[in-house]
Amino acid sequence: QTVVTQEPSFSVSPGGTVTLTCGLSSGSVSTSYYPSWYQQTPGQAPRTLIYSTDTRSSGVPDRFSGSLLGNKAALTITGAQADDESDYYCLLYMGSGISVFGGGTKLTVL
Amino acid sequence: QVQLQESGPGLVKPSETLSLTCTVSGGSISGYYWSWIRQPPGKGLEWIGYIYSSGSTNYNPSLKSRVTISLDTSKNQFSLKLSSVTAADTAVYYCARQYIRKTNWFDPWGQGTLVTVSS
Secondary structure (H helix, E strand, O other): OEEEEEEEEEEOOOOEEEEEEEEEEOOOOOOOOOEEEEEEEEOOOOEEEOOOOEEEEEOOOOOEEEEEOOOOOEEEEOOOOHHOOOOEEEEEEEOOEEEEEEEOOEEEEO | OOEEEEEEEOOOOOOOOOOEEEEEEOOOOOOOOOEEEEEEOOOOOEEEEEEEEEEEEOOOOOOOEEEEEEEOOOOOEEEEOOOOOOOOHEEEEEEEEEEEEOOOEEEEEOOOEEEEOOO
């Protein structure tokens, strides 16, 4: 069974740039996996940031961007702000209608 | 805009069936895919399954034997049933609209409802 991998934790300084990644335990992520990204703060429902690799969801500021980086999907936050401190989850489409989330990355802004 | 709201018992006994309903407001349930996702306390998200407005379904293989998702288009609602629950099924359960043709993402999400499995 293929596992979707994310960094467990990451830290960034205010105003800095950070790139979170989403990979596979076996193989490479491509656009055919339709990677999407979600932001979640404690006690809240996830918020959709990016879908189909690099399309920002409505209302998401352009300092959030999605891409493919090497064999992984990537979420880049430029000009990090204090309220970007959240958990970030990626989602990959595995085919046959099956979706799998990564384990999530806890981002600290300090 | 479309909003989703989960409802159902917050406490279920072990071995019984968990039942939740998601009410869709501000738009029609027709023509879309509707999903359930859960998150155990302190852990990550897990996709449970989806139903299309035609009634076709698809489930997470790890839960498939215990899950049933159905819908009631007259009430603009869809529902989740998870049988033979254990403490491992304790989680916040979210409903969401899923886009799945030539793409795959969830939006919007309901606020979530905590279901605890305990005697």
